[in-house]
Amino acid sequence: MKAMTSLFQRRGRRDAEIAEKCTVQSKIVESVFSASSAPLRQKRFLVVLVSMMIGGAFAADAPKVQTEPVKGTPVAADFEAGKKLYRRWCSQCHGDAGKGDGPAAEFVYPRPRNFTTAIFKVRTTLSGQLPTDHDLFDVISKGLPGTAMPAWEKYLPENDRWQLVHYVKTFDELGLFKEEPAKEQVVVDAPPKITPELIAKGKDLYQKKKCWQCHGQQGRGDGPSAAGMKDEWGFPIRPVNFTKSWRFRGGDRLEDIYRTFTTGFNGTPMPSFVDAIPAAEDRWALAAFVKSLARLQKSGQVLKAGFIGGEIPTDPYAKAWEEAEPFDFPLAGQIIQEPRWFKPMHDVITVRALYNDREIAILLEWDDGTNNKGEGGKPPDQVGLQLPAGAAQDGGKPYFLLGDARHAVDLWRWNPAQGLSRATANGAAKEKPAEAGGVLAQGSYKDGQYRVILRRPLGKVSPGDTAIVPGEFMPIAFQLWDGDNGEEGMKMSLSTWYYLLPQPATPLTAYLWPSGLGFLALGGEVWLLRRMRRKDK
């Protein structure tokens, strides 16, 4: 990795050398390096996705996109002010010298950017070019969603953010910002109205232009080329899951998405599609399709289980499950007890629940671009559901992280290698395997998504069970592991306590009272009316 970066710092290197060191090893990506005449900035980027898309000649120098001159920078640089701000707010991640090696750098994923090679993702400039000052200002203001990089507009006034733009540029070791500043930027017109036709057209292009090879058929980042990619800094990188639009680095507005794949993300396998999709209308259509894949999050404190007559389907794609109300529970890395896990892959789990007069079933649904079954030296993917083991005598609850000395938790886990396992725990190091008892599991993986059904009779079957009673709240918590990311044991994503509520059928008395009261009031009115009107006459 060190060797890689220093490579970039040597300006006189040959293209062949770069091609050799190309970190993007995806099968479908074919790097094409134009001969020696192209300006440095265009050679600096390896990821020129071509063969499959245009299947022919590619002229790096002739952009097929409308550009306009770069806007001026409104605030003049004040080096000392910039330095002070940077040391206060940025260096803990990006490092005092801008090398992306601050004290917190090891503890976040993706890693904070190393500014010395001047490679930036979110830009309005053509692939391979430097960002404009306004681009840097925007990215500092809006942050990079889905990473630790905050949206500084929440905390710092505009003027300070401009000083930071100037200061970040001083780390550029190659002097590129001086020699080859961006002069032109891509024109992003007013976005078109999103119509079903536009989305359908985008869907077609998504197939034709093979976005699915990386991003997957359903856009969940599970394409055949998705696994094992690295970015230009040598770090693992995954294609974005389009259903999680809140993680789009460049923003999730239509014009943001359009800009992202028009200009590409420098330094990543995400290329510019200007050449492959020259017509702006087509790119807008694709942006509209990508946006249509976004799923809104619905969070709450209570997971409501609906009642159904008859059997609860074992097929997670069955109609009854599709109709059941989904709830999203946010997850964080387990950074509470050693070994801590700062770089979790999962940030949410979607849960539905159904019950009938005998049993309750919980459908856990989460996206994972890779289906790890515990092969290839990586642990299997896994999901866990946590309930209190037995009712607490003192009215308290077990500690949300695997219980505590006085309150045990009941853990149901499923992974694609071993299927169901069950355990009780009185804290992290105090876990004991338990009999499955009445708990059953079915799991499946399709299109980058796991769906696992865990079910159990309502009443107590084994000693560890707590009876689940319609109308009564049961604490529940969730845990997820991504094997591809090396997650196992305490290295996981987790939630705090929520509640599971089997929603009881509304009792008759619930209707009786209000109607009774209503009629009583009506009767009273009639009586009063009679009396008062009679008195009148």
Next chain:
Amino acid sequence: MTRYTLYIAVALWLAILAGLKLLVRPPMPASVLMIYMTLSTLGILVFVAANEERFGNFIAPLRAVFEGRAPRLVQVLVLAGIPLLLAWGAWLRTAPSSDAPFEPRVVHPEPPASFALHGRRIETAGLKNPLRVPDAAQLEKNTAEGKVIYYRNCFFCHGDTLRGDGHFSGAFSPIPANFRDVGTISMLQESFVFWRVSTGGLGLPRSATPWNSAMPVWQTMLTEEEIWKAILYIYAGSGSTPRTWEEEPKK
């Protein structure tokens, strides 16, 4: 003016309801709201009934309806409205609710007289930050070291700018403390903060729902000195100062 007594009373009642519902943060549980509204209703009725003329004005519009002097439409609306309103109120009470049970939580419980730290017992009373030294250069160095500790251990939850909005904060309930809020560390003594940081969520008494707090037990991961340094930084970084033993409680 007096013609409007009923309307003013109703408007007042609605204003109180809206105020309690919209302005009180965090929202009060339904049962508490019920108590306040019952009291308000009684208060308004007592006030109205205290004076005979006022009472007369108050019920005048109702009389008009019942005696058939009001416009036909108003009569129908009022006569149909009263039973419906009552039925609806009753339904709100009997309809099965799926709101999470209300879990009261004491945010700043009384600290214990002493607590265990790395196998010793520490007296809470009179505990001072040994690294808050008068020597400015040394203090600055200690604080700078505290900053590094903070960004390797705490910022994921308590945030880059100490506002409690770090990138993992959204998954935790209760949410991580916002150190820039006047209701957190700036009204606490360093001894209290030291107790909280050392013993974390699990060290809280039952009234503070220890089972849900994601605040780690830092004595398992940091030395005593590191904890004091982190505390120096959370004050310096958020621009606040601890309450001292000499000082009276800040209001």
